[in-house]
Amino acid sequence: MKSNVTMIAIAVAAIVIVAGAAVFLLNGNNSGGGGDIVKGSLPVFGNANDDDVIDDLDIALINSMITEKTPISEHPFADANRDGVLNSEDISIVEKLIKGEKTQVTFVDQYDLIKSNYHYVTVDYPLKDVVTQNADMLLLTMLIDADDQVAGFVANIDNYPNEFYKATHNGVSKQVGSTARFIAASDWEGIKNLDIELQEKGSKIGAIIVMSDASLGEYKDDIEAAGIPIIYLRCTDPVNSIEAAELLGFLMGPDYAKKAVAFSDDCRTTIANVQKKVSKLSDSERKHFISLTMKIYVAENQSQYTNLGIQAGGIEESGLEGTSSQKLQDVEAITKYNNKIDCMLNCSTQDCAWVDPVDLWELTDMRFLEKSTHFEDMVWINMSMPVPCRVMYAAAIFYPDIVSRADADEYLQNTVDKYMSYLDKTVSDGDFDIKTDMFTIITYKDYEDSKDPDPGEKVISDIDSLNVVKHFLYEMDLTDYQGVPYAASGDDQHAQALPTSGKYFLDAKLYKNPVPEFQKKKAEYEEKIGKQSSMGGTYIEIKVPTGLTDGIGYYVNTENEDSIGSMYYVGYIKECLIEVHLGKKPSLSDDDLKNIVDAMWGTDSTKSALEVAKKFDLSLLGNMNYPPYSISEDSTAEFAKIQCSKNDAGKDYYITFDSRSEALIGYMTAKQEYIEKIGQDYMGGIAVAVEKNNLEDGYGFYAQAVRQGGFWMLKFVGYQDGCFATVYLRSDSTPFDDTNTAEIVNAIAKAISSVN
Template sequence: MRISQEISTVLGLCIILSSMVASAADFTLGIYGNANLDDTIDDKDMAYVKEVIKGTKAPTNLADANHDGKINDLDEIQIEQIINGTEKEITVIDSANRTVTVMLPVKRIAVGGMEDAVAIRILGAMDRVVAVSEYLLTLDYDRAFFPELQELPSIGSEIDCEAVLAVKPDLLLKYSAKKVEEKNLPGVVILNLDMYRARNTINEMKILGYVLGAEERVQEYIDFCEPIFKEIKEKTAVLPSDKKARVYVEAQGDYVTHTKMGASGYQIELAGGQNIAADMIGGATGWLEVDPEWILTENPDIIVKMAGWNRDNTTAGYETDDFTSMKALRDYILNRPELAKVKAVENGNVEILAYDITYNPDYVISVAYLAKLFYPELFRDLDPVAIHQEYLDKFHKSLGWDVGKHGTFVYPPIAN
């Protein structure tokens, strides 16, 4: 493994070209070999590197496909191998902005969190998982969703390096908030892919797809999600601003909300809503505390409160079939005296949404539910329950889950 936080000066300066070169992409795929800085690696990158070598194109940081500090014929060979799926290693930029080289193929994976476990199942690589976070083995919602992992060894809740080394993984996959000293895991590649902030999820999923040799599977995932996002965007884009749902989203704790960078802030945007805290300045993960008076002043049309994962002492999602906890949480918000004059409370537009379908790569499900909640007339023909079921059947088929019979994902439940 090679890890570098710095690139050569000439190449590093060229990252600013990304907005010009990759104007058609929603993001720049963080893999060395993506020379033209779009959202994939293909023949266009080969052509771009040829132009760089000839001196007719400016170098970009990702044009150095083999990450050796030079752009030459070896980079063309590496890009060709990535395209053909014959590369022996691949260098990526992870969620902690670390440059990481992974030796391929990856055969043994230790998983440090639920979000990454979801991604691995979507990509069809659960048979490579050799150990998992303690949370995946002890928390009710994780146990319900990952029955196939329950007999695997634990690597602890905060990553026990000795436990990781004991299972001899090629790769430790985790989210960046869990800190691990690389020197304590010799021979193990550490890759941070958060998978809980929807704004970055497609990029992270594509990176993992290349790392695991599952590019076709990740494209199936994208092909499922994008038409749903497109339909919602097209239908809500024509709405005048005063007709768009103004939304206050509340995470764990009273009056903790998310900006546009928060874990659920982007879902509000994708569903066509206006997050009233979108442009505020929050913490590193996009959360901030607000005053009830501010909410009263903003007067949102809808309040969305997150539930489950034992946060705010609630159960929701795949761990239960009982709506009692979600109902109690909704009643609690409706009865907050300081919110009595807020439009959403006066009109009873308080919705409870499960974390299970929001804070991981399955977030497309939450977007479908939210669009229906925000604009029931506009999306009269949108059936989020059917979308949810189709998604599970396609990407989590081993669960055999029947959404119509099990789970509590939105309260009040949606009647199509």
């Protein structure tokens, strides 16, 4: 037997010849207007009376229609084989459907919930060896114990080991791809390989089950050409997912149908009870809300995340049309909802596991949301819970006096015990408790209660976090990167460089001991490296030199239409932990990665500080106090000092050159101090600015110490080619002015430039 995959070329040729009909013939699918057909909860041809079960009543109705010559248009689903004629063949198909015997079955999936037309699908019955795309689709099969009929799945589940424990341990289901929202090139290769494996066993892929055409990526034509049926199910919608479960259970045979009906009945009852309770509220009593997804995306009015709040009795206020979401690009995108809403539902998939509230509420991405007057009204809701449970918790958030959190907890625990008992195997005591073993919802109060009441003492360090950030922005040309321009904010303990829009960042923070925090981040990064990105592409380790004590990072250049390179890197030096996340279109090069890591904390300069000192024109220091000046004996390639002669007063005046990796950080710290002195009193004189002149960067001042006898002081710091110069000179005989200070600064620039 030839596999579906090997027949693709023949199938594509057939499509070209017979156009529209080919989709039906090859794929078992057809689509078109609904006509006079009205879908019920089980839109299967053979379900003659259009109720929620196929049984002897359907056979009786078909027999009656044949005898009385009743037009098919009165009961369209009576025509089990959709040939336009009612006869014994239709009865035979229905009998097989009732008994779970092999036949073919045609049905209407949920494509019409996305587009305006019905999508008719024909599959082998009982349906088996399916491929699911989307983690929620896989979860739907697990909830009705149908995951053993999932031969393969495309889903990004690596971060959710508990939620998908059953599918990864059933001995049947195989992960053929890991892209989150669509089928990428690597996923399609995995599907084709699975098809070949099944063909060798005498089987084939029964169907690919997806949410929408977008889920198919660029491979819809290939899938249809391979003769693989496509089933569209809205697995994430609070209501439509219930009918999706029922339809899927029916297609897989009577045993699965019973489980699906039991699950669906529980779901319907729960949502109906919630809606009954909140229906008594007047519009003035109902809560107004917006939903968020991916932390900083506002869900549109028909999104699953918005429907979650609507089903819980809320009034949505997004003002955004559609079924997707829109990223917060600026502060106004969230503050426009100020005083218009009561709550923000932040929908986040976090696995069936415990999450520290601090980890969610103190995300770097929170800077826009923090500007909302409703920031503290935001509630995180875990999308790893089954859909009806999400509705229950949303109702508890909106109307705690009507649906309590205890009610929601009880319902989720019952759901876990009945339909997700495999979670018991994910905890050490063998008894999964939703109150202690997972996060359900997290409020701002939960966050406040979980914070350390004692933030600890200020970390003493010669590293200033804000200067680390400024150093990065100074060194790094971010013109072609996402989110420009970036701005520095924070203080010496904790600072960030954040873009005008987007989720990118540089974060620098002081710890008494940054190693444990680094090790935690390192473990997270190591988990990513080598795995598939949800947007396509593989996470690759960044291997470049760094001036940090230790560091690790990864990057990915995505393979989808909207190509982008994305990277993370984290490292530490002394008390400072530094982490960066940047994106660049269409991709990140090796040079880009090197420049980013260098800008975090540069490697030692290629310039020898000692050789630079040797190149400096010492004659310029002849009129300084305590001549002659000479290079100190302990000078090295990393740090060199031109110093005055020893004197009875014990004074030390000098010019130093520092080529170590922290040189620029030291320079920026000193520069900021000098900037603040310009125009101010300095020992009775006024500090006059000294500019960089021929240096790459530099700043300082000179002044006369009027109160101390009238001597002159020059203080200056400069930076060029990774070398940091410090000037600290005194002259009792020659006043400093713009000309002679510029000569000294330019001599420093010349000395640095003359060393290779």
